[in-house]
Each structure stands twice: as C-alpha cells, then as structure tokens.
Amino acid sequence: MKYDFDKVVDRTDTESLKWVYPRKVLKVGDAIPMWVADMDFEAPPAVVEAIRRRAAHGVYGYPLIPPSFWQAAIDWLKRRHSWDVRKDWMAKSPGIVPALNYAVRAFTKPGDGVIIQTPVYFPFYHAVENNGRRVVRNPLRFDGTRYTMDLEDLERKLDEGGRMLILCSPHNPVGRVWTRDELETLGRIAVEHDLLVISDEIHHDLVFKGSRHVPFASLSPALAERTVTCIAPSKTFNLPGLSTAAVVASNSKLIESFKEETERAGFELGQVFGIVGFEAAYNHGDDWLDELLSYLEANVDFMENFLEERISGIRLIRPEGTYLALLDCRGLGLEPAALNDFFLKKARVYFSDGALFGEEAAGFVRINFGCPRPVLREALERMERAVASI
Numbered sequence: 001m002k003y004d005f006d007k008v009v010d011r012t013d014t015e016s017l018k019w020v021y022p023r024k025v026l027k028v029g030d031a032i033p034m035w036v037a038d039m040d041f042e043a044p045p046a047v048v049e050a051i052r053r054r055a056a057h058g059v060y061g062y063p064l065i066p067p068s069f070w071q072a073a074i075d076w077l078k079r080r081h082s083w084d085v086r087k088d089w090m091a092k093s094p095g096i097v098p099a100l101n102y103a104v105r106a107f108t109k110p111g112d113g114v115i116i117q118t119p120v121y122f123p124f125y126h127a128v129e130n131n132g133r134r135v136v137r138n139p140l141r142f143d144g145t146r147y148t149m150d151l152e153d154l155e156r157k158l159d160e161g162g163r164m165l166i167l168c169s170p171h172n173p174v175g176r177v178w179t180r181d182e183l184e185t186l187g188r189i190a191v192e193h194d195l196l197v198i199s200d201e202i203h204h205d206l207v208f209k210g211s212r213h214v215p216f217a218s219l220s221p222a223l224a225e226r227t228v229t230c231i232a233p234s235k236t237f238n239l240p241g242l243s244t245a246a247v248v249a250s251n252s253k254l255i256e257s258f259k260e261e262t263e264r265a266g267f268e269l270g271q272v273f274g275i276v277g278f279e280a281a282y283n284h285g286d287d288w289l290d291e292l293l294s295y296l297e298a299n300v301d302f303m304e305n306f307l308e309e310r311i312s313g314i315r316l317i318r319p320e321g322t323y324l325a326l327l328d329c330r331g332l333g334l335e336p337a338a339l340n341d342f343f344l345k346k347a348r349v350y351f352s353d354g355a356l357f358g359e360e361a362a363g364f365v366r367i368n369f370g371c372p373r374p375v376l377r378e379a380l381e382r383m384e385r386a387v388a389s390i
C-alpha cells in the first residue's frame with residue numbers, strides 16, 4: 001500500500017461537524033462519530049499539495065473557472081465510467097444538495113410531485129418540501145438482506161402525478177449499486193411516462209468488486225435527453241468541505257434552465273480552493289482511489305465478521321459501494337426511537353438514525369465506516385459491550 005489509511009488523524013480541534021457535534025454539542029466527550037458522510041482520511045497528497053501551493057500564493061480573489069477544471073471532470077468520467085461528456089453540457093454547483101434544490105426549482109412548479117425512493121438521503125425530502133413541492137414516496141423493496149426498486153409502485157405513483165424523480169445512484173443509505181438491468185427498466189418507465197430524472201451520482205466512484213456503476217444518462221440518447229446528473233469528487237476523495245460540484249445534462253434546455261436557477265440564487269463564481277482541489281483530485285487521484293476502495297471493502301469484511309461472531313441482534317446490510325451501510329438492529333429488542341441514543345450514551349458511538357432516511361428504516365442505524373480500521377474496531381468493541389449490558 002502506498003497510502004496509509006490506518007493512520008489516525010486527530011480532528012478534534014478542527015471545525016469538523018462530524019466530530020464537534022456529538023462531542024461538544026451532544027456532550028459525549030469521547031464519542032466516536034460514525035454519522036455524517038465524510039471520511040477520517042487525509043485527502044490524496046496531490047490534492048493537499050495543490051491546495052498548499054494555491055494557499056501559499058496569498059491572494060484569494062474571485063475565481064474564473066479555468067477550462068482545465070472542466071477537462072479534469074470530462075477525462076475522469078471517460079476514464080473511470082466510460083462516459084463521454086462535453087463542457088457545454090456542464091454547470092458548476094457549490095454542492096450536490098444545492099444542485100438538488102436548484103433542480104427542483106428549475107424543473108418543477110410549486111405543488112408538483114417529486115418522486116424519491118425511500119429510505120433515502122434525507123436532504124432529498126428537504127429539497128422537495130422546502131421548495132413547496134410534494135414528496136411522492138416510492139419505497140424500495142427489502143427482502144431482509146437486499147433492497148431493490150419497486151417499479152410497479154413507481155408506475156402507480158407516476159399515474160398519480162409525479163413528474164420528476166430524484167434517483168440516488170449508488171444509493172445512500174441502502175448501499176445498492178444499481179445494475180444496468182435495473183437502470184434500463186427504470187429508464188423505460190421514465191421514457192414512457194415522460195419523467196425527468198435528477199440522478200445524484202455523488203457516490204459513483206465508491207463501488208466494490210463485483211458491481212459496476214452505470215451513469216443513468218449513458219444508457220441511451222432518450223435517457224440523456226431527460227436526465228441531469230450530479231457529480232463531485234467530494235465523497236470519492238473526502239473533500240466535502242471544499243464545496244465544489246458539477247452537474248451534467250446533454251439537453252441544452254435543461255442545462256440552461258439549471259444555470260439560470262444558479263444565477264437566481266446568486267451563485268455565479270466558485271471557491272478558489274474547491275476549484276483547485278476538484279481538478280487535482282480528478283487528474284491525479286486514480287491510484288489513491290483504487291487503494292481506498294480495497295481498504296473500505298476490507299472494512300466491510302471486518303465489520304461483517306465482527307458482527308456475526310460477536311454481536312447478536314445487529315446485522316449488516318452489506319453495501320455494494322459507498323462508505324455507508326445500514327445496520328439492522330431490530331434484533332436488539334429496543335424501541336426504534338431509543339436506538340441512536342442507546343448507541344451514543346451506552347456505546348459512545350454516534351450513528352445516523354435510520355428513521356431520518358424514512359420510516360422504512362426505523363430500527364436501523366447508518367454507520368459511516370470511512371475511517372481507519374483501529375477506530376472501526378474500537379467502535380465495534382464499544383457496541384459489543386453496550387449490547388451485552390441490555
């Protein structure tokens with residue numbers, strides 16, 4: 001291994017949301033934070049170096065995004081995802097959550113239904129509801145180990161008036177990397193019902209062996225026409241604090257409407273360090289990412305074995321990608337509403353409560369396993385002791 005993912009970096013005295021919130025706001029001073037989706041790893045050295053070089057310049061005026069920024073994303077999508085895109089199909093965004101909000105405002109009207117596949121990343125609900133649109137739920141099917149899309153239910157929901165779908169691909173929190181078949185079936189329904197798809201592919205690089213991410217818009221020209229894809233290096237390379245993302249749509253009407261909405265929101269320029277970090281990550285991050293993926297997958301194996309051998313009542317829903325996974329804790333016999341608090345107070349491990357993502361995930365928690373293995377081991381040992389005390 002060229003990169004040391006076992007290295008524990010102390011983040012306690014930084015402004016980290018992940019670390020400050022459970023320790024200083026919820027006041028569990030030694031809690032291990034395994035909730036919000038950032039990893040505890042240092043960014044790739046090429047990113048750190050590029051930002052250091054830019055910081056040393058000392059002048060941080062308004063930026064104009066250089067062509068090399070877009071080229072880095074174009075090359076990345078081609079190299080890693082076999083997807084050909086063009087600069088004039090792209091727009092920038094300070095993040096994917098802002099992009100979802102812009103998209104809801106740009107492509108729907110107040111009162112319109114927007115479909116989401118629950119349980120799902122909870123800002124999807126906010127992007128719809130905070131903009132006066134209606135959430136139309138298309139719950140995923142769960143057979144006890146694996147989630148799939150319920151496409152019959154989706155067709156019913158479309159008949160009831162949903163006109164836009166926010167797709168989470170790969171899916172947070174259920175950890176599915178949708179197969180080409182699943183996406184093609186979804187795509188057929190989208191074309192038949194004239195559905196617009198906002199495809200949040202922020203986790204697209206974080207895919208384990210045996211699965212392959214397929215960009216939804218790459219499936220066919222008809223789908224490209226009706227899809228806006230959200231991408232960013234922020235999950236892949238652990239740069240979410242740099243607030244820099246992009247959207248891609250080959251349909252010029254869609255990309256122009258999206259840009260107009262970002263202008264209405266007053267977001268025109270960009271963030272100096274975000275631009276530099278985005279470009280460096282996409283240009284020089286391949287081998288770091290390959291090693292990260294092996295490390296994360298080994299974390300999944302470690303966690304799965306530990307839970308199977310040492311903690312009864314908690315089951316890992318094995319993820320096919322991302323660094324997030326659901327733990328099915330219904331076997332513990334605790335009230336779902338008390339679950340997250342139990343782990344925080346008794347185990348001193350802070351998760352995201354499953355119910356945040358939808359009522360379907362009550363009794364589950366979401367673990368963020370994007371951390372050094374010694375930290376993961378310590379968290380699991382704390383959980384083991386807490387569960388033994390029930």
Ligand SMILES: Cc1ncc(COP(=O)(O)O)c(C=O)c1O
Binds near residue numbers: 168200234240
């Ligand atoms: C599916 C999904 N979309 C968007 C985001 C956040 O995106 P951003 O930080 O760019 O707003 C996350 C973060 O966890 C996510 O899981």
